[in-house]
Amino acid sequence: MPEALPQAELVHACPGRSRLRITSRRGDPVFFASLATGLSTFQGVRKVEVNPLTGSVLIHHDVPLEGIAKAAEEVRLFALATAGAGPSLTAMQALPLDMRMMAALGFGALALLQAGRGQVLPQAATLAWYAATLSGILINSAGDAPGDGGGDGE
Numbered sequence: 001m002p003e004a005l006p007q008a009e010l011v012h013a014c015p016g017r018s019r020l021r022i023t024s025r026r027g028d029p030v031f032f033a034s035l036a037t038g039l040s041t042f043q044g045v046r047k048v049e050v051n052p053l054t055g056s057v058l059i060h061h062d063v064p065l066e067g068i069a070k071a072a073e074e075v076r077l078f079a080l081a082t083a084g085a086g087p088s089l090t091a092m093q094a095l096p097l098d099m100r101m102m103a104a105l106g107f108g109a110l111a112l113l114q115a116g117r118g119q120v121l122p123q124a125a126t127l128a129w130y131a132a133t134l135s136g137i138l139i140n141s142a143g144d145a146p147g148d149g150g151g152d153g154e
Contacts, residue, residue: 005079006031008057008069018065019058022078026055038077042068100134107131 008020025031032050035057039048044063050056061068069080111127114120 005073005076007081008072008078009081010065011056013065016062017058017060018068019056020078020080022055022057024055026052028052032057035077038075039068039072042071044068104131104134107134 006022006025008022011019011021013019022035029052032052032055036048036050039045039057039059045059045061045068047060049058059065059068065080069078073079107127108131111124111131114124114127
């Protein structure tokens with residue numbers, strides 16, 4: 001009877017970079033060295049970093065992780081756990097990242113922090129203004145966010 005494959009859990013994935021955790025083999029440097037060597041031979045894998053102490057495997061890749069996981073299972077390195085893993089890789093990779101909205105959220109959080117410290121004027125108010133402007137909450141009559149250079153200057 002063949003030995004059961006170690007189960008790898010997807011911890012984080014973004015295009016070209018995925019982190020797996022294999023907790024059942026945590027603390028096994030021989031396993032992780034052989035895993036790094038094996039994964040490095042796969043087409044589309046640029047770099048593999050392992051940490052036996054934490055059971056972490058970081059894969060830099062040019063191909064979808066699903067293909068790498070399938071190949072790893074075929075050569076009996078590990079099996080990627082899928083049950084209850086949350087959103088699929090495709091769904092996670094498709095999430096839009098709006099940098100303007102991220103900046104607005106950051107300024108909003110800083111505004112709350114400053115207000116909590118009692119630094120309302122000018123610190124919290126200025127940060128809140130920046131957050132509102134970036135998020136599009138503050139719109140002038142021409143339909144442009146203040147200070148974004150739009151409109152005809154009237």
